[in-house]
Amino acid sequence: MHLKRGSEREACDFCHRRKIKCDRALIAKAGHASPTCTACEIRSLDCQVDDSNDVRIQRKRRQKENHPAPAAAPAAPDPRHPSPQAPSAAPGLSGYLDPEPWFSSSLFDLSSENILFLNQVFTGDYTFDFNGMADAGSTIMYPVQIPLPGQDVFADLWGSSGVDGSMVLAALEAYFALAWVSLPIVSKEAFWTDYHAGQCSPALLFAIAACGVVYTDLEDSVRWDMQQKLAYRFKSAFLESQNGGGDIRLDDIEALALMVEFEYDESRDPSGHGHLDKMYLSHESLVLLTLRYQGTVHRDSLMPITRLEERRILLFWHVFGLDAFRCLDKRTMSRIPDDYDTSQELLPERTDATNYLEAVLSLAVIARDIFKTLCPNACRRNGIKAADVYRLYEVLKRWRATSWAPYLERRTDSSGRLIPYSFSGANEYQDLQRLVLWSLETNCYMQIESCADAFGLASSGGLDAEAAAMRIEYESMQAAQDAVRTVEWMEMPSNQTSLFVKGRHPVDLARMVQQILAGVCTWLTIRGQRRYNSLFSVAPFKIHGNDDVEDASKTELGAYSAAIATLRGAVAKGTSQRGSAGLFQWLDGKIGAFQSAVNP
Structure with missing residues (x-):
């Protein structure tokens, strides 16, 4: 500054x-x-x-010491900046939620280089007003007050929408206490400031409540029914704000980011236009709205947005990362412009380790690089070049070496197994960040293998293609092993306190982790069948203890079965989301096919 x-x-x-x-x-x-x-x-x-x-x-x-100034009368309190002394909590209230110290610095410690990078990508502007961001975040350390139902400024909105205000408040609080930790889309302090001022958009209120209600103490059938009700309230509020024309509010885009591609119950839609609404609530719509938003909207309106600059950059961070990993997974082109030079901007030299948001951002840039390198039409027609595969693996290795802060690193023992961190007050959130980051890294390795499996490798007339195939096989198996060890690390008794936020299993709080683990589990079932059917060559070196071919086959398949069971058990811990039942059924079908193939 x-x-x-x-x-x-x-x-x-x-x-x-x-x-x-x-x-x-x-x-x-x-x-x-x-x-x-x-x-x-x-x-x-x-x-x-x-x-x-x-x-x-x-x-x-020295001048002050030689000529001390006379005592001045105490200044009147500035209403714009309340006293740091926290007021006493009301009886029966869950209290004032002090912002977690590891999340309280500006933009989670995003560096100025990364802020400028995101601003350039989405706006084309190479400058950024850091002074404006500093002023907006000057009250970040003050306590966040959760309102009592009787003090709720949005009581009329809840009444007209047919929802219980106390339940909505519980859902809002549950979101910021649990779901927000692994994927911070909305600034918690800024949200509650806007809430008390009565200036939150209805779309954002219903979106956060819909995401948080599944973590309340309601029965499964009740909370899932309430989630659909809140989701349709969001949908109605968001589409109504779009029909008005003009510029869109930042908090409306934040709401869409929370609810993008949510699975709506079509039987609840009285209009019958669900297929048209999906166009406005899709990932592509989120990207286009974010690109169109220039950050100057509603600065001087009657409904200002607290800490607009910080929230705008945080939204850019989320949309950039979400789009990068989604496009790689679905192998679809991104609508985010790619004007920056990847070779220069990918991994700038750093003199110190970065934090969670910066590590995810740099990995998202790598994910875009993987898609650009392995998924163009030339690779689809002629195969992937071995040199490109080697380069991407080296980029991932260098990312781990340069972009991880000490608290994000994998700590292993002599056998390569992960060991728990010493517990502190911040661990319950930091461990969840580690889990998300490690899973996203595993996903990048598995996506390289998936592209090679789909498009094949380009032949150069030598042994390059075979060598690249063996490298891909090694890196993919290593990534799968890392996923299994990560699950074992989660289940360690010493990690139960730090990893289980408010008693919730980490897989239940981070749906992306659940989906990645399910993907690795599926890959192991497919590879296990291929190994059994001898579609892959056996190990070229002697493995002691596997002298008998039949015993060796049983030992290897037993290792596959154990890894699959470990991953399936972790996936099963994510039960809060209604769509998890379909994921379990699909995964069990893959596991059943594997078991039928190896145990005829």
Whole structure:
């Protein structure tokens, strides 16, 4: 952030170098003798402000010591910035939710380079107003108050929509306590600020409630029925806002990002135009609306949006990542422009490790690179070049080496098995971030194998294609093994406290993890059948203990069966979403086919 000439810097040395929001001054004002900002705390760094080499500041301090200023009367409180002293919680209320310290710095510590990158991709603008973002986020450390039902400013909206206000509030709170952690689409502090001011869009309110109601204490049939009811309220509110014409609000796009491609119960649609509505609620619509949004809408309107700049960049982060992994999975072209030079922007050299959002962003850039490299028409016709396969694997290896903060790394023992982290107050969220990041990495490796299986490898007349095939086989098996070990790591008794947020299994909180594990499980069933049918050559080296061919076959298939059972057990833990039943049925069909093939 830019400072006026001669003014004293409040940011610590680390945050000042990274040009990120620093909360050291706010923590110091709260009465801490040795304040440590959250960015330094999660990295176990010494939080210091070293301005000894600034001659102007040192001269200014000496002048203050020689000529102390007279005591001034206390300033009147500024209504725009409430006192850091948290008010007492109301009886019976779940309380004031203090923003988690590991999530409280500006934009989750997204670097200025990545903010500029996202702004360039979606707006074409190479500049960004960091001062405006800093002003918008100045109240980030203040407590978030959850309203009592009797104090709800949206009581009339709930009444006219036919939903129980107390249930909606419970759903909103459940979303931010559970589902929001792994995929932060909406700023929690900004949402509650807008909520109390009565300036949230109805579409965003119903979208968050629909996502959070499945994590409430209602019975399965009741909460799924209520989820559909809230989803249709979102749908109606969102389409109504679009019919009005003009510019779209940022929180309406946030609502669509939460509900994109939600599975609606068509029997509830009285209009019979569900197929037309899907066009406006699709992933493509989300991308186009985000590209069209320029971030200047409603700045001076009667319904302002809190911390608009931060929320806009966070929305860009989510849409960019969602689009990258979705296009790779479905092998469809992206509508997001690809004007930036991938070879230059992919993995810039860094002097320090990054955090969760930055690691996901850089992996999303790699996912786009995988699609561009392996899925063009030339590869579909002639096969994939071995050199491209090698380059992508090296990019993924370099990403793991340069883009992981210490708290995101895989810690393994001598046998390669993952070991748990020591528990702290932040672990229940950090472990979930690790799980999501590791699963997305596994997905990239499996997608390379999927493209090679679909399009084949280009022949160069030598042994390159066969060598590349063996490399793909190795990397894919290693990725599958990593997925199995990740599940074993989740189930360790020592991880039950840190991984299970509010008693919920992590797979239940991160649906993308459930889907990736199901995909790896399916891949193992297909490969196991091919191994059994000798479509793959046996290992060229002797494996001790497998001298007998029949025993070796049983041992190998037993290993496949154990890995499949481990992954299937983890997938089964995600039961909150209604669509999980269909996923279980589909996966059980694949496992049944594998068992029938190997046990005729």
